[in-house]
Amino acid sequence: MNQQQYPPQQSGWGGPQQSFGQAPFVSPPPKKGGAGKVIGLGCLGLVGLFVLIALIGAVVGRDSSSNGSKSADGKAGHSASKGDNAADTSGDSDKKADKKVVVFRVWGTAPAGALGPLNITYGSDSDNRDGTFKDGEFKATLPLxxxxxxxxxxxxxxxxxxxxxxxxxxxxxxxxxxxxDYNICSAQLSAGLLGGWS
Structure with missing residues (x-):
């Protein structure tokens, strides 16, 4: 048998010729961007942030609005002393007072020690003042x-x-x-999470 040799296929115009029956190489389509995922996660993050802010506000609001006090041993409540009863009756008039005033009070028994009389400081985060304890009581007001x-x-x-x-x-x-001893009585009211005293 005589095999015939065919000359190698010539490429036209400088490139290899495509043989028939073979599919041309096609690149895969470009991947779609994750814009939907990013937007979805962004919205979820914002909702989570608002929920976190609301929870913190609820906790801070609950703590600052509680009227109970703690004694030196950390238990809620306090004994009913003469000065304490006087404070409870005058507390009603303080509640009826103008909302544009801050009332500071200290009452009880506090004899002067080696360092002098009871040391009282009152005010706000930007304004501190000294007070004087007379006849078992101190009371001062400041504009809100x-x-x-x-x-x-x-x-x-x-x-x-x-x-x-x-x-x-x-x-x-x-x-x-x-x-x-030299223990310190401390009371503080804070503005709401978003500020404001209304």
Whole structure:
């Protein structure tokens, strides 16, 4: 048998010729972008952020609006002393007071110690003042600063005593208690999570 040799196929116009019956090489289509996934995750993130802010606001609001106080041993409640009863009756008039005023109070027994009388500081995050304890009581008022982050009062005993303290803003009151040694009575009211005292 005589095999005939065919000359190699010539490429036309400088490139190889395509043989018939073979599919041309086609590149795969480009992948679609993940814009839908990104938008979906972004929306989920925003919703999660709002839920987190709401939860923090609820917790902070609950803590700042509680009227109970804790004694030195951390248990809720307090004993009914003469000064305490006087504070409860005057608390009603404080609630009826103008909402544009902050009321600071300290009451109880606090004899002067080696370092002098009871040390009282009151005010806001940007304005601190000193107070004087006379006849078993201290009371002061300041105009409500809407931009303040918090209002507080602290009273440090000078060796002995049993005192209570409170801060009232617009009908909301926060109380504290301290007894003996150089312990500090502290009460603080904070603005809401988004600010504001209304």
């Amino acid at each position: 600063d809407e931009d303040a982050l918090y209002f507080d009062v602290t009273a440090q005993l000078q060796g002995s005593g049993d005192i209570h303290c409170s801060v009232t803003v617009g009908g909301k009151t926060q109380k504290g208690h301290a007894a003996g």
